[in-house]
C-alpha cells in the first residue's frame with residue numbers, strides 16, 4: 001500500500017501553527033482561565049453566524065444545559081428530541097430535570113421528521129393553555145431539533161409548529177457551524193442554537209461549545225449560570241479596581257461550565273480558516289458522491305434543495321431492499337466496516353438511536369420498533385473518513401475498498 005494511505009482516520013483536526021501562536025500568547029499573558037480571548041471568540045463566532053450574542057461554554061453539552069436552564073425549562077416539563085442524535089442532546093435535558101420525549105427522524109436527511117413532530121405535539125392534551133402529557137402530567141415546553149452531520153433540520157417547519165403550539169425551540173447545532181437553508185444560516189432562525197468545538201467538528205478548541213442568541217437577557221443569564229450564578233466574571237473582578245477586593249454576588253445556583261482562554265485562542269485561529277474548511281469538506285463530499293454513486297448497496301448523503309450541507313460527517317446508508325431486509329443490511333454494514341478496519345480505514349456508525357441505548361431503553365421501557373426510522377439509521381448508517389487535508393488518493397482507496405467489501409460480503 002502507498003505510504004500516505006497506511007491508515008485513514010474517520011476524522012482529524014487541521015492545525016497550521018496559528019493555534020500554537022495564539023496559545024503561546026495566552027500563556028505569556030499569565031491569564032489562562034476564561035477572560036479576554038473567550039470574549040473575542042464569542043464575538044467572532046456570533047458575528048460569523050449572524051447572532052447578536054455568543055456565550056462560550058466548556059462543551060456543547062454544557063451549552064445545551066445553560067440554554068435549557070435559562071429558557072426556564074426543567075422539572076415537570078417535556079422536551080421533544082429526535083430519536084436519532086448523539087446522546088448529549090437528551091442527556092442535557094435530563095441533567096436539567098426535564099424529560100426528553102423522542103420523535104422519529106426523516107431517514108433521507110437524518111433530521112427530525114416534521115410529521116413525527118406534529119404527531120408528538122398532537123398526543124398532548126390542551127389544558128388551561130398548556131399542552132399536558134396525559135400519562136405523566138408534564139407540560140410540553142421545548143423542541144430541540146438537531147442539525148445532524150452538518151445539515152440543518154427543517155427549522156421553518158419546526159418554528160411554525162412551535163409558534164402554533166406555544167412552544168420554545170432550541171437548536172442543537174453541535175455539528176453545523178456554517179450550515180444554511182437558503183440565505184439563512186443556523187444561528188439566525190430566531191432560536192438560540194448550540195455549537196460544539198469537539199475535534200470531530202468543523203473547527204475545534206479541544207473541547208468547547210457556545211450558545212448563540214439574539215436575546216440579551218438570555219445571554220446574561222447563561223453567562224451567570226456558567227460561572228456558579230456569579231453576577232461578575234472572575235476576569236472582571238481581577239481587572240477592575242472596584243471589584244477586585246469584593247467577593248462576587250451569587251443570586252442563583254450555577255455551574256462551572258467556563259471555557260478557558262487557552263481554548264478560545266485555539267478557536268480564534270481555527271475560525272479564521274472556517275470558510276476554507278467548509279469549502280474543502282464540501283468538495284471532498286462531492287468527490288465521494290461521484291465515486292460512490294455506482295455502489296448499488298450504498299445510499300449517499302442527501303441535502304434537500306437550497307440546504308447548504310457542511311459535511312461535519314459524510315454519512316451513507318446501506319440499502320435495506322438491496323440487501324434483502326433490515327437484519328441482512330445491518331449485518332452487511334457491520335461486516336463492511338470490519339473489512340475496512342482490516343484495511344486500516346476507519347469508519348463509524350452515524351450516531352445513536354437513543355431509544356436503543358441502555359439508559360433510555362430501560363428508563364422508558366422502549367423497543368427498537370418504537371422509532372423505526374431512527375432504528376434503521378443506527379443500524380444502516382456508515383460515516384466515511386472525511387477531514388481537511390484528505391487526498392484524492394485516500395478517497396479513491398476508501399471507495400475502492402468499499403466496493404470490494406460490498407462485492408465480497410453481499
Ligand SMILES: Cc1ncc(COP(=O)(O)O)c(C=O)c1O
Nearest residue numbers: 059060061086088089174196198
Ligand atoms: C448532535 C450533537 N449534540 C451534542 C453534542 C455534544 O457536543 P460536546 O461533545 O461538545 O458536548 C454532539 C457531539 O458530538 C453532537 O453530535
